[in-house]
Amino acid sequence: MxxxxxxxxxxxxxxxxxxxxxxxxxxxxxxxxxxxxxxxxxxxxxxxxxxxxxxxxxxxxxxxxxxxxxxxxxxxxxxxxxxxxxxxxxxxxxxxxxxxxxxxxxxxxxxxxxxxxxxxxxxxxxxxxxxxxxxxxxxxxxxxxxxxxxxxxxxxxxxxxxxxxxPTIHRTSHAALSTLCFSFLNGHPFKPPNIPLSAAASRLYRVLHFTGGKVGAANLWKKSVDDTLVFGWNAFLSIRPGYRIEGQVPQLPVSTEEPLISIPLNADRLRCSVLVLCDLLKATTHRPVEVPLGRLTKFAIALLSCTPDDKVDSHIDPGVRAMQTAVIPQLWKLACDLISCLTSCVGQHLSSSLSRIVTSIVFHLEQNLTGSQRLPFLNTLQVVLEKCHPLHATHIVNRLGRAIVPFLSIVLTKEPESRESEGDAPGRSKKSRKRAREFEGDEVFKIGREVVCPSAVDGEVLLSAFAVLRIVLRNPNLSSAMQSLSCRVVLSVLLALPQISPESLSPDLKLHPLLLERVQAVSVELGAGSTGNMGSSLGLVVGANLKDCHMHRDLEVLLHPRLPPLLRSMPAVEALSLFRSEESQEEVELRKTLGLGSAADGDVVMDELPPPPPAAAAETSKLPSQVLQEKPTIVTPSVTPAIAPPSQPLRPLIPEMVTVPDQPRIEAVAPTKPVAQPPVAVEMPVFVEEEEVNEEMPGIDLDSDSDSDS
Incomplete structure (x- = not known):
């Protein structure tokens, strides 16, 4: 059959x-x-x-x-x-x-x-x-x-x-095809943008220069870029009349349309122009073409530099001003898309404008933005920092690091409110405030905790922030204080993540392994300053490289220790200040500026207090046993000794960052056998409450020892 x-x-x-x-x-x-x-x-x-x-x-x-x-x-x-x-x-x-x-x-x-x-x-x-x-x-x-x-x-x-x-057969159809594309790329004031339709029209416009043949295709491509730039500038100026514009722009006629129609219409036109520019930059040509890098960069920076405070004309209707302000985040995103595409196209040729671009992005990251507004900036930073030459301006690199680090610390557990703040509440007596301090630590038994990344955009922001920090830490111009603080934050996140359940991190359960993998990759790179340090963290290297594309490179460093050293000023692991007593004054100020760490734990903290009064200064002559009986609040002096006093255990810089509910506190381990050092006389200010001074200390009955033979 x-x-x-x-x-x-x-x-x-x-x-x-x-x-x-x-x-x-x-x-x-x-x-x-x-x-x-x-x-x-x-x-x-x-x-x-x-x-x-x-x-x-x-x-x-x-x-x-x-x-x-x-x-x-x-x-x-x-x-x-x-x-x-x-x-x-x-x-x-x-x-x-x-x-x-x-x-x-x-x-x-x-x-x-x-x-x-x-x-x-x-x-x-x-x-x-x-x-x-x-x-x-x-x-x-x-x-x-x-x-x-x-x-x-x-x-x-x-x-x-x-x-x-x-291509050559359609040479006579070029005008009709261009008109067809413009009919879908001219914007619409009322309907929401049809992104698939405009993307298809932009892809068609991207290939129309082929109709000019091998000789005329380059000229048609350049003409398309110039026409699209003029179209974009016209739309941009129509959106923001009465605002200062970054750089010199062509003098184009002002639109006579109603603002309620003109602003959404030109916003959509601007979106289409950036879409077409990105597609034209991705197009192929038979012969080399000259990219108008200066004009494209000026246009992108003008979009990126928009702020609500740039207005120079105060005689604009408040409703129109509100519409102009509402469209600013869209301008930022368009600028980021254009800069990312331009960087991918020209690569290191954009390095001359890198400082201006990064400065503008850092300024926006320092503002109070939503996650959806921050994400394009972080993604653009990742592209430009990877494709261009390293930043040479030290102040820009450190400013970028200060803007990125707070985005990473959201993973770490926040320290509960200090007991002093609760005791100092109005309407409470001294006895009640003293009794409240006896229940310090009851917040550990609280089960509920808010999700760290409640939305998918927040998770993408966190992943992108770690990717940017990884590139920033490679820059040799990063200050030692910023470098040390960033490394300690990464270490704290690495210690805290295994104790955080995927549900507590994000509703998307895939975020936890992705974030852990990215943090491990950054940690391995930090520990790869020398072969000895890399060998000491062998477990981390093996665990992080199970899915990392750089596994072969790291294994080569371990197997062939005679490779040349890395060309970056990364300090050794033992050079990092993991404890507060090891912090420099610059690092203390930087940590306080970024809001990392807290003085609420009652241990060795770095908060500065005003000079003690003479009466309190006289108390420093008491014996150590008397000082311990009076339960003072210990404050680290302005000059930290090389070795902390034996009675004061060393604690990590950010211990509260690695605390999670229902889990023990993770702390950095201090050396068990410190090197003997001569005693250092340190004057410690003591503050004693009046009620505690008048209170009689209870006696100790030595005959009540249960181990006594009598």
Missing amino acids: DGHPLKSLLQLQLGSDSYAVTHLPHILNALTAESLLPSAHSSKWIARVNSLLHSKAPDAKWAGLCLAHRTSVLSKFTMIECAQSWLGIALPILSKNEAPPILSASVRLLRVIFSSATDVPEFQRQVATPNILKFTAALIPLAEKHADNDLKILILSTLAVVIPLY
Whole structure:
């Protein structure tokens, strides 16, 4: 019995036109390239498809177009054999008032016919070349007049495919194609932007320069960039009349439209212009072209530098001013998209403008923005810092580090309110405040905790911030204080993450392993300053490199320790100040500025207090036992000794950062055997409450010892 797939399909699913429509999904899935190889059933299959194409029933004709398209995709030989007859059926359909499914099936079939046999010269000469202009001439009015957006997107995408294949043939159609693109890229004041449709139109406009041939394509591309820049400047100036604009801009006529229409219309036009510029930068040309880097950078920085405080004209309606302010975040995002695309295109050639770009981005990151507003800035920073030369300005690098570190500390557990703040509440007596201090630490038993990253955007901000910090730490111009503080924050996050459940971190459970992997990668890079340090953290290296693309590089450093040292000023692990007693004054001020650490734990803290009064200074002559009995609040002096006093255990700089509910406190371990040092006399101010001084200390009965033999 002959079990050929085409035979069963022809006998069962294609037995009638109604069966063909009903079982079309099964037929399309059952067809394979092997089943369409030349056989005794091939002619019967072609005849059945042709009968469906000539059917007067719309549903049967649609089924025939779909089967012809699938056959053309799977069998190039069958397509070449039947292309002439199928063109005669599908091409006239585009000029008729047919249903959108039939039109879409016809466009797909014709696109395969014109694009899949470009390597067959005879087919191109006899079939493709005489009919391609007819196909384009039928698609342009269909895209302009038809109301179905999916059909328009299909037509624009099809034209973007066939025009580079037949560039010189479409030279006379360049003006009509440009007008078609502008009809979808001119903005709309009332409807929300149709992003897929405008993206398809932009991709079509990106390939129109091919119609100029190998010689004229470069000039057409440059003209397209210039025209799009003028269009973008015009839209930008129409959005922000009465505002200062960064850099010199062309003097363009002011729009006479109503602001309620002009602002949303030009905002959409500006979006389209940036989209087209990005696509033009990604386009290919037959010959090298000159990119107008200066004008593109000036335009991007003008968008990036917009703030609500740049207004110079105070005679604008408050409603219009509110609309202009509301569109500013959109301008920032467009600037970030353009800068990212421009950096990916020109690479290190943008290094001359890197300082201005990073300064503008850092200024915005220092403001109180939402997560969706911060994310484009962080993504753009990651691109420009990777593609361009390292920043050479020390103040910009340190400012960037200070702006990034607070985004990372949200992972760490926040310290509860200090007991002093609770005791000093108005209306409470001294006894009640003293009694409240006896229950210090009851916040550990609180079960509830807010989610660190409640939305997906917050998680992306956190991942992007770690990626940017990783690049910043490679910069040799980063100050030692900023470098040390950043490393300690990364270490705190590395210790805290395993104790945080994925549900507490984000509703998206995939964020926890991604974040842990990124933090481990940063930590491994920090510990790779020398082979000895890398060998000491072998467990971290192995754990972090299970999925990291830099695994081979790290293993090479471990296996071949005679490799040359890394060319960066990364301090050794033992040089990092992991304890508060080791902090420099610059680092203390930097930590306080960033809001990291707290003085509420009652241990060795770095808070500065005013000079003690003479009466309190006289108390410093008491014995250590008397000082301990009076329960003083210990404050680290301005000059920290080399070794802390034995009675005061060393604690990490940010212990409260690594505290989580229902988990023990993680602290850095101090050396068990410190090197002997001569005693250092340190004057410690003591503050004793009046009620505690008058209170009699209870006696100790030495005879009550349970281990006594008496």
